[in-house]
Amino acid sequence: MSRIIVVTSGKGGVGKTTTTANLGMALAQRGHKVAVVDADFGLRNLDLLLGLENRIVYTAVEVLAGECRLDQALVRDKRQPNLALLPAAQNRTKDAVTPDQMKRLVAALTKAFHYILIDCPAGIEMGFQNAIASAREAIIVTTPEVAAVRDADRVVGLLEANDVKRMYLIINRLRPAMVEQDMMMSVKDVQDILAIPLLGVVPDDERVIVSTNRGEPLVLAENPSSAATAFSNIVRRLEGEKVPFMDLSAPPDDFFSRIRRFFQGHKP
Amino acid sequence: MTDPSVPTPVTSIPHATESVSVPQVRFRGEGGKLLLLLPPERETATPTAAWTDLWQQLKQRLNAAERFWQANTPVHLIARDRLLDARQLQAIADALTDAQLQLKRVHTTRRQTAVAAATAGFSVEQQPPIVHLNQEESGQALAEPLYIETTVRSGVEIRHPGTVIVLGDVNPGSSIVADGDVLVWGALRGVAQAGAAGNSRCLILALRMEPTQIRIADFVARAPQTPPDQYWPEVAYVTGDGIRIAKASDFSREALLE
Numbered sequence: 001m002s003r004i005i006v007v008t009s010g011k012g013g014v015g016k017t018t019t020t021a022n023l024g025m026a027l028a029q030r031g032h033k034v035a036v037v038d039a040d041f042g043l044r045n046l047d048l049l050l051g052l053e054n055r056i057v058y059t060a061v062e063v064l065a066g067e068c069r070l071d072q073a074l075v076r077d078k079r080q081p082n083l084a085l086l087p088a089a090q091n092r093t094k095d096a097v098t099p100d101q102m103k104r105l106v107a108a109l110t111k112a113f114h115y116i117l118i119d120c121p122a123g124i125e126m127g128f129q130n131a132i133a134s135a136r137e138a139i140i141v142t143t144p145e146v147a148a149v150r151d152a153d154r155v156v157g158l159l160e161a162n163d164v165k166r167m168y169l170i171i172n173r174l175r176p177a178m179v180e181q182d183m184m185m186s187v188k189d190v191q192d193i194l195a196i197p198l199l200g201v202v203p204d205d206e207r208v209i210v211s212t213n214r215g216e217p218l219v220l221a222e223n224p225s226s227a228a229t230a231f232s233n234i235v236r237r238l239e240g241e242k243v244p245f246m247d248l249s250a251p252p253d254d255f256f257s258r259i260r261r262f263f264q265g266h267k268p
Numbered sequence: 269m270t271d272p273s274v275p276t277p278v279t280s281i282p283h284a285t286e287s288v289s290v291p292q293v294r295f296r297g298e299g300g301k302l303l304l305l306l307p308p309e310r311e312t313a314t315p316t317a318a319w320t321d322l323w324q325q326l327k328q329r330l331n332a333a334e335r336f337w338q339a340n341t342p343v344h345l346i347a348r349d350r351l352l353d354a355r356q357l358q359a360i361a362d363a364l365t366d367a368q369l370q371l372k373r374v375h376t377t378r379r380q381t382a383v384a385a386a387t388a389g390f391s392v393e394q395q396p397p398i399v400h401l402n403q404e405e406s407g408q409a410l411a412e413p414l415y416i417e418t419t420v421r422s423g424v425e426i427r428h429p430g431t432v433i434v435l436g437d438v439n440p441g442s443s444i445v446a447d448g449d450v451l452v453w454g455a456l457r458g459v460a461q462a463g464a465a466g467n468s469r470c471l472i473l474a475l476r477m478e479p480t481q482i483r484i485a486d487f488v489a490r491a492p493q494t495p496p497d498q499y500w501p502e503v504a505y506v507t508g509d510g511i512r513i514a515k516a517s518d519f520s521r522e523a524l525l526e
Contacts, residue, residue: 150422150441157421161327163366193439193457195419 002110005117005238006039006135006164010151012122014143015172018208020119021049022228023139025217026235027115028082035074035113037106038088039131040121041096047087050077051215061089064101070108079220084113094126099133106134124158132159137166139199143173144185149193156194168199170234175204176248200234202227203248292427293325295333296412301342302369304360308348319356326360330367332418342372345390349377354384361390410448420444420458429465440480449473459483468506477502477513487511 007020017040024036038046041061047053058073063086070086077083086109089096109116120131132138138159142152152169159167171190178184187201205227211218218228226246233243291307306322313321343364345357352360361371374385375393382394411430420426420434422441431448438444438452443459449471450460456474461483463470468485476499479491484504489511501516 153422153439153441157328157424158324160331160421161324163327192455193437195437 002114002116003137004106004110004135005115005137005139006120006132007117007139007141008120008128008131008155008159009122009141009148010124010155011142011148014141014148015202015208016122016141017045017049017119018212019139019141019170019172019202019231020046020117022217022219022231023235023238024083024115024117025050025077025080026219026232027117027238028077028080029219030235030239031082032114033082033112034115034117035084035086035109037086037109037116037118039102039118039127041088041127041130042090042093043121044088044090046119047075047085048215049212050083050085050217052077052085052087053215056087059087059089060105061092061096063105064097070105094121094130097130099130102130103134124155128155128158132162132164135164137168138164139168139170140194140196141170141172142190142194144171144179144187144190146185149185149190153194156196167196168238169194169196170199170202172202173204174201174248180249198245199237200230201245201248202230202234203246291429293322293329294411294414294428295329301344301372302337303344303346304364305346306348306350309350315351322350323359326363328418328424329416330363332416335417336415337367337369339368341369343369344373344375345371347374347376347378347381350381351378352376352381352384354388357381357385357388357390361388413448414446419454422458427464438474446470462504472504473501473516475499475501477504482511484511 007016007023009016020036024034028034036046036050037060038044040046047056052075055075055078058068060073062068063070063073074084074086077085086105106116106118118131118135121127140152140156142148156167169191171187174187175184179186187198191198203226205225207225208218208227211221218225219231221228224232230246233246236243293307294305296303296305310318345360357374364371371390373391373393374381375395376382376385377395379394382392385392411428413431413433414426414428415433415435416426417435419436420438420442422439424442425445426432426443427445429447431451432444432446433451433453434444435453437454438456438458438460440457443461444450445461445464447463447465447467450462450473452460452474454474455476456472456479458479459481460472460479462472463485466485468487470484472482472484477491478495478499482489482504484506487506487510502513503516503519504511504513505519
């Protein structure tokens, strides 16, 4: 049976779309048939991150209106034939679609794909309701910031109330050096509040910005960055593999910080 | 009492009874069956918003207490003057079925709801609108304690005309408003209000007291600016100088009588 997973966060700008693009690509690389669905009607971005903008002919709205078939709207990835994108309409708003319509769309996708990743818009209004309507599992993306964690907590509550019981946490854009200096929430701080299983921690990485702008998901790079490795590990954990968490402690950059750490003792 | 930390007092708040008078979805056991009490309709909310609210409350309560009910306990839905259509009634029945409860009967004062319920195949009892089911609750005695086993997450507000017991954490961004005491077997990080109807002898207890704000009757306090090095189970109570917090092991009821 195919897995239908919504990628959501509550707060905007924490990396939902980046996560969707990279997880989708990494799953496809592992030989699964993957459909990524952009549920952010009116503010679509997923096509940009995958570098597929110029191949979009039809969108989900036209499929729902019966103006084209579903397979006409699906955009095959140019590099990875296992990956397909169902784009959202850019000229509509979130109210153009209803949860029931989303359910029908996703149900149609399950016939041809093993994994369906739904990129949820920020917020908890109609767009969120649409995105989670058909999901059986959820990936909660958050950054180690109080506001992002607060919103993620709200979203977890809403998902529980909507019978999405299997949830996983991804902590994005962690800066180990700042955590060590007690200037950023640690993985444990975030987990204390959210109390859902951790799928992975993605370190803050400048190459994410480059990859986003180029439309080339990180996991495609020849020599993988630490963020790309984190995404690959997340995908393996998503498939039930036991993968140890990366050691994200900051590299001991100079002699003095090494001495300092020695005297502070080993922090968990 | 050896170590009462002093929470920052805040100027007094407008009387808080109003928040409690907006009732929420509630379950109550009665002679082998369970009553599902819906709050009466409010004029302010649009029908869709009211239903979404109601639905979320119902799901939260079901998720938070499912282990306390025996399978196949019959449920009577006390819908009061709520307008429910057949689809909504079916949704409620399905949610109850998922929790291994059975919707047996619908009590309503609305004709449309009665018709919808009958069409959907439930037994219906239509009462004349004058028989106000709220009246039985308007007495002075507190409602039986509400026991919930869940993480109370941001955006959730639990109001109850009695004592509230939470087995789990109360996260920042959530709030608990009780006419009686508030007991949190976990970390209290959100807003907690005890004695919301004005009883300043009510208490707030938590295994780990790091609230955004605590309120007892008309008193309000914030947690101390600097968090303590170590957390103990603590009790918040009202003294002559406002709200105080003491280690649970040092706290005794006598302290209130000083």
